[in-house]
Amino acid sequence: MRLNELKPGKGAKKEGKRFGRGHSAGQGKTSGRGQKGQHSRSGGYTKVGFEGGQMPLQRRLPKVGFRSRMAKYSAELRLHELAIPEADEITIDVLKAANLVPAFVTKVKVIKSGELDKAVKLKGIAVTKGAREAIEKAGGSIEA
Numbered sequence: 001m002r003l004n005e006l007k008p009g010k011g012a013k014k015e016g017k018r019f020g021r022g023h024s025a026g027q028g029k030t031s032g033r034g035q036k037g038q039h040s041r042s043g044g045y046t047k048v049g050f051e052g053g054q055m056p057l058q059r060r061l062p063k064v065g066f067r068s069r070m071a072k073y074s075a076e077l078r079l080h081e082l083a084i085p086e087a088d089e090i091t092i093d094v095l096k097a098a099n100l101v102p103a104f105v106t107k108v109k110v111i112k113s114g115e116l117d118k119a120v121k122l123k124g125i126a127v128t129k130g131a132r133e134a135i136e137k138a139g140g141s142i143e144a
Contacts, residue, residue, distance in 0.1 A: 080114030
């Protein structure tokens, strides 16, 4: 068998109906659309979800919440949790290794919650205004 000899199996390809070609073609006069009514006429279709004037289902049901796509890739870290990792410089990778943030996180932000008594050096981690003051007060530094 060669590529130029390939063809679909018998009965796999069906000829389409030829509408409006007279009675002998099998779809004459009304072309299979029936006698009267909305669907027999051109342009006779309504929008998706239309229920004949009844209040549609998508409008009858209540709106439900919002789920941010970015929330999956960002995490918050409390101030007192910065003392847990035993590293000179705290990066996102160090936090992942210490299981303080999920593995697929790309952004981490430190919030002021708890106390920090250890000098830490942050690199590539965002901090809030209050957390920045607390880190610098404890003798730590923040690198962007």
